[in-house]
Amino acid sequence: DIQMTQSPSSLSASVGDRVTITCRASQGISNYLAWFQQKPGKAPKSLIYGASSLQSGVPLKFSGSGSGTDFTLTISDLQPEDFATYYCQQYFSFPVSFGGGTEVEIK
Amino acid sequence: VHLLESGGGLVQRGGSLRLSCAASGFTFGTSAMSWVRQAPGKGLEWVSTISGHGETIKYADSVKGRFTVSRDNVKNVLSLQMNDLSAEDTAHYFCAKGTYSGVLSAFDFWGQGTLVTVSS
Numbered sequence: 381d382i383q384m385t386q387s388p389s390s391l392s393a394s395v396g397d398r399v400t401i402t403c404r405a406s407q408g409i410s411n412y413l414a415w416f417q418q419k420p421g422k423a424p425k426s427l428i429y430g431a432s433s434l435q436s437g438v439p440l441k442f443s444g445s446g447s448g449t450d451f452t453l454t455i456s457d458l459q460p461e462d463f464a465t466y467y468c469q470q471y472f473s474f475p476v477s478f479g480g481g482t483e484v485e486i487k
Numbered sequence: 488v489h490l491l492e493s494g495g496g497l498v499q500r501g502g503s504l505r506l507s508c509a510a511s512g513f514t515f516g517t518s519a520m521s522w523v524r525q526a527p528g529k530g531l532e533w534v535s536t537i538s539g540h541g542e543t544i545k546y547a548d549s550v551k552g553r554f555t556v557s558r559d560n561v562k563n564v565l566s567l568q569m570n571d572l573s574a575e576d577t578a579h580y581f582c583a584k585g586t587y588s589g590v591l592s593a594f595d596f597w598g599q600g601t602l603v604t605v606s607s
Contacts, residue, residue, distance in 0.1 A: 412591070412593075414593045416531075416540065416594075418531075423581055423597040423598060423599050423600050424523075424531065424583075424597050426593070426594055426595050426597070428594065429593035432592070436525070436595075464519070467531055469531070469533075469594075471591050471592065471593055472591070473591070474536075474545045474590075475533055475545075475547050475548070476533045476536070476591075477533065478531040478532070478533065479530075480530050480532055481530045481531075
């Protein structure tokens with residue numbers, strides 16, 4: 381099974397900051413990597429698929445990169461609505477697996 | 488796209504429950520569908536995926552042999568039959584739409600979830 385490790389598990393940032401979240405796969409997954417945003421009490425929202433392609437309607441402030449085992453999600457110009465928990469997920473092979481999440485908090 | 492889960496509730500250990508996910512706004516049979524769960528205060532856990540025409544089904548080891556996923560491409564409904572439930576199955580259950588019909592596809596839309604609570 382492929383293990384997904386996110387870092388950091390949490391971070392504090394200010395409005396206007398740029399933040400980067402890292403996701404590492406225990407083995408190569410090509411670009412079969414997705415990112416999701418989840419706010420408290422809400423369903424996850426799909427942000428990125430294929431490691432770097434934005435889902436429809438997702439603002440350009442979100443960007444993803446990486447291939448193989450190492451991936452990043454970058455959020456530019458952090459706004460109050462961006463404070464949430466972010467998850468990566470590999471869909472290269474079953475069982476598909478999620479990272480443990482990164483909580484982005486307001487400093 | 489709209490996904491609406493239902494069927495959650497309180498059930499005793501060893502009991503059964505059937506979840507449904509009513510889909511609209513897209514051609515249901517062209518998308519794989521998945522169930523993902525989230526225990527209270529925990530992260531996301533994949534449960535099961537069924538291909539667009541139902542010919543391929545995958546389960547997490549934690550539910551294999553107890554849960555059965557199915558779909559009705561006429562009624563546009565995804566279902567999850569859950570048997571022999573335990574406390575570890577307590578979670579919010581989300582249905583998620585795949586970007587194409589194959590089982591290994593990214594998720595693009597999620598339902599709002601339904602809560603399953605298993606009491607001991």
